[in-house]
Amino acid sequence: MxxxxxxxxxxxxxxxxxxxxxxxxxxxxxxxxxxxxxxxxxxxxxxxxxxxxxxxxxxxxxxxxxxxxxxxxxxxxxxxxxxxxxxxxxxxxxxxxxxxxxxxxxxxxxxxxxxxxxxxxxxxxxxxxxxxxxxxxxxxxxxxxxxxxxxxxxxxxxxxxxxxxxxxxxxxxxxxxxxxxxxxxRRENRPAGVIGIACAAVSLAVVGADNLVIPAMVLILAVLLSGRKWLDHPERGEDLG
Structure with missing residues (x-):
């Protein structure tokens, strides 16, 4: 119905x-x-x-x-x-x-x-x-x-x-x-979380706290895009380890 x-x-x-x-x-x-x-x-x-x-x-x-x-x-x-x-x-x-x-x-x-x-x-x-x-x-x-x-x-x-x-x-x-x-x-979300923290830390060290938002987001996007295949299929990384 x-x-x-x-x-x-x-x-x-x-x-x-x-x-x-x-x-x-x-x-x-x-x-x-x-x-x-x-x-x-x-x-x-x-x-x-x-x-x-x-x-x-x-x-x-x-x-x-x-x-x-x-x-x-x-x-x-x-x-x-x-x-x-x-x-x-x-x-x-x-x-x-x-x-x-x-x-x-x-x-x-x-x-x-x-x-x-x-x-x-x-x-x-x-x-x-x-x-x-x-x-x-x-x-x-x-x-x-x-x-x-x-x-x-x-x-x-x-x-x-x-x-x-x-x-x-x-x-x-x-x-x-x-x-x-x-x-x-959630275990599957942790790699992205680590990437976010690392990119924010790098941006903070390079451009300072007042200007880190945009550089951090650009860096996060670049890293996620470059590692997309690994993030979508983390088991591949485990097979290689």
Whole structure:
């Protein structure tokens, strides 16, 4: 018997939600922290929520707090945005096959793509009974809603909190560490993880902490492409060992 539209979406949601629970817990802390920080800088819940809903830039939103509270320099803001978000170019390239043929929702999936959603979409496969389009859309919508709602809550709570907020922006780094450890728990993902750490360390040593993002991503891409056959078939390396 053919499933109804509601039934298909229900299946997709039930399949997607458990996979997004780590993002939910992380975004709850991150969004709350961002909303509180915006409130302490004089931007109320409406502004912080609009920023999350429209910009949805994650780390760039934290950086934007400084840009909003200092003399505005359009060129600096543009270059900083490119530097911070350049990794999305590589994300997009790697998801060309996964997002191929998804129809009208493809544009929205690209718009709300973030680090955490990329991590899930690139590693979690939808169950056989769930359509790819519905699954990926549910994952993206859930992650997006977690961030926006948590930001709104943080903005509202910021009116009642008076403690020192120094260090709250470290929540973003903490979430990346949690996501990395989750991926590291899978043996097949470890070679890519080692490559990422090594390339980041090389970039840090060569260009410094302020400029390492783009060089590190380029180096990671080059290494992954050159070692693609080995990464796709690690058993070959074991046979040669």
């Amino acid at each position: 053919e499933q109804t539209t509601a039934g298909r979406w229900s299946r997709a949601f039930r399949a997607a939600f458990p996979a997004t629970i780590p993002v939910l817990t992380g975004f709850l802390c991150l969004g709350l922290a961002y909303g509180v920080l915006m409130e302490t800088k004089g931007y109320g819940p409406l502004w912080s929520t609009l920023m999350s809903a429209v910009a949805f830039g994650g780390s760039m939103q934290y950086v934007a707090i400084t840009l909003l509270t200092t003399a505005f320099d359009p060129l600096q803001a543009f270059l900083l945005s490119v530097m911070v978000n350049a990794r999305h170019i590589f994300y997009g390239l790697s998801l060309l096959d996964k997002y191929k043929g998804l129809g009208k929702v493809r544009g929205f999936l690209i718009y709300v793509l973030c680090d955490e959603t990329f991590s899930l979409v690139s590693t979690v496969e939808p169950p056989p009974e769930v359509e790819r389009r519905n699954f990926y859309l549910c994952v993206s919508l859930l992650d997006y809603s977690y961030w926006v709602v948590a930001t709104a809550l943080g903005g509202l709570l910021g009116n009642f909190l008076t403690f020192d907020t120094t260090g709250m922006d470290f929540a973003l780094t903490a979430l990346f560490v949690v996501l990395f450890l989750e991926q590291w728990s």
